Amino acid sequence: MLRVGIIGFGGAGQAHAFYWSCIAGCRVTKIFDPKPRAAARARDAAAGVTFCDDAAAFWPDLDAVVVCTPDRTHAGYIVDALGRGLHVLVEKPLCDSVDGLRAIRRAAAAAPAQVVAVVHQMRFVPLHQRIKALVDAGALGALSYLEGYYVHDLTSRAFQNDRWREADNATPLVYSGCHFVDLLRWLAGEEIVEVFAAAGHRAFPEYPESDLNVVTLRFASGVVGTVVVAFGEPGPQDHTVRVTGRDAAVRGNLLYRRDGRLGAVVHRPLIFQPALLAGAGKSGGQSRYRQLRTNLPPYVMARTVEMLRILARRPNAEYGAANYPVRLYEHSLACVGAINDFVGAIRERRQPMCSIAEAGRTVLACLAGVESYRTNRAVAVAELD
Numbered sequence: 001m002l003r004v005g006i007i008g009f010g011g012a013g014q015a016h017a018f019y020w021s022c023i024a025g026c027r028v029t030k031i032f033d034p035k036p037r038a039a040a041r042a043r044d045a046a047a048g049v050t051f052c053d054d055a056a057a058f059w060p061d062l063d064a065v066v067v068c069t070p071d072r073t074h075a076g077y078i079v080d081a082l083g084r085g086l087h088v089l090v091e092k093p094l095c096d097s098v099d100g101l102r103a104i105r106r107a108a109a110a111a112p113a114q115v116v117a118v119v120h121q122m123r124f125v126p127l128h129q130r131i132k133a134l135v136d137a138g139a140l141g142a143l144s145y146l147e148g149y150y151v152h153d154l155t156s157r158a159f160q161n162d163r164w165r166e167a168d169n170a171t172p173l174v175y176s177g178c179h180f181v182d183l184l185r186w187l188a189g190e191e192i193v194e195v196f197a198a199a200g201h202r203a204f205p206e207y208p209e210s211d212l213n214v215v216t217l218r219f220a221s222g223v224v225g226t227v228v229v230a231f232g233e234p235g236p237q238d239h240t241v242r243v244t245g246r247d248a249a250v251r252g253n254l255l256y257r258r259d260g261r262l263g264a265v266v267h268r269p270l271i272f273q274p275a276l277l278a279g280a281g282k283s284g285g286q287s288r289y290r291q292l293r294t295n296l297p298p299y300v301m302a303r304t305v306e307m308l309r310i311l312a313r314r315p316n317a318e319y320g321a322a323n324y325p326v327r328l329y330e331h332s333l334a335c336v337g338a339i340n341d342f343v344g345a346i347r348e349r350r351q352p353m354c355s356i357a358e359a360g361r362t363v364l365a366c367l368a369g370v371e372s373y374r375t376n377r378a379v380a381v382a383e384l385d
């Protein structure tokens with residue numbers, strides 16, 4: 001049994017208490033959070049798990065920790081945990097500074113048998129995995145453009161559990177844009193060499209520095225990308241992806257070729273998400289019945305609209321059926337996928353998919369983006385070494 005400790009018990013920490021209950025052979029045995037309000041959250045969301053507000057009591061008798069603390073504190077906790085012989089899973093971003101990245105790499109080099117992985121769950125979203133398979137199989141041809149949206153209305157949530165986003169000036173690009181900078185790097189299979197970014201601060205002025213970051217990415221081969229991060233936009237979360245190649249393009253969930261036909265569906269809503277069924281007590285339901293009740297209606301709607309598209313045969317018409325009707329983003333399933341990869345890396349003594357090197361390059365590209373919008377000039381992305 002892998003004994004796991006959660007560090008930081010706000011939104012992400014509580015979510016991890018559930019995710020880890022889905023992972024065979026693992027158990028969350030301790031939670032550490034120094035802030036008084038966290039104890040009550042732990043009583044509600046993780047009954048039976050030892051809660052510590054004192055780090056000395058937390059560290060013993062663990063095999064791995066999950067770092068769910070403010071971005072600025074990630075590096076310190078990773079270094080500390082590695083020094084104590086523990087494996088580390090850290091919430092994205094790996095860290096928020098070049099100094100932090102250096103410290104993490106030094107500590108990891110001194111602990112080669114321990115696994116460090118980052119929860120970049122976008123790589124584990126089923127739609128994104130299908131897109132990656134299409135890219136790798138050459139189905140899109142040579143890539144030319146990639147785009148990702150991280151649109152998440154944080155106006156009522158940003159400071160719910162803690163004010164670290166304000167105190168630490170957590171820029172949208174490093175804190176959340178990292179999701180799609182990382183995803184686009186992974187889909188493209190190459191590195192971002194230069195970025196140019198802009199920032200706005202009109203939709204959610206209470207958020208520090210800026211609430212809107214738009215960054216263009218230039219990859220080594222000349223492929224261009226865009227990532228939009230918006231914290232103040234009303235509406236449901238939008239994580240749309242677009243990947244364009246010479247022969248075909250994926251827009252959201254539809255694969256378009258040059259034949260003028262309706263787009264082929266890349267992924268459909270999952271009626272059952274078996275990986276979550278073992279999980280304990282999260283609202284939203286983890287019995288087959290509750291999954292069915294939640295997922296069947298959007299599945300039926302999606303299939304119905306898919307079939308009805310035949311009535312509007314030409315997607316290019318003024319009223320062409322050009323988009324998929326359902327948002328597809330299986331957040332918990334993807335996070336559990338990232339955790340399974342981390343646990344697999346420990347058991348099989350291999351690198352995790354989101355290693356320090358991978359996530360470190362994402363951090364460097366995001367930091368270059370912040371420098372770019374602050375200076376209003378294009379910025380070369382620093383190399384990892």
Ligand SMILES: NC(=O)c1ccc[n+]([C@@H]2O[C@H](COP(=O)([O-])OP(=O)(O)OC[C@H]3O[C@@H](n4cnc5c(N)ncnc54)[C@H](O)[C@@H]3O)[C@@H](O)[C@H]2O)c1
Pocket residue numbers: 007008009010011012013032033034035038067068069070071073091092093119121160161162163164175
């Ligand atoms: N993968 C994802 O989709 C995802 C989603 C949300 C958050 N995150 C990441 O998770 C981390 C936490 O974000 P959150 O939304 O849970 O924030 P939050 O504000 O909800 O909670 C932060 C928690 O950390 C605790 N904390 C503050 N300082 C601490 C310290 N020095 N040591 C230990 N605990 C401390 C606070 O008491 C609080 O419980 C961030 O790195 C964030 O980027 C990832």
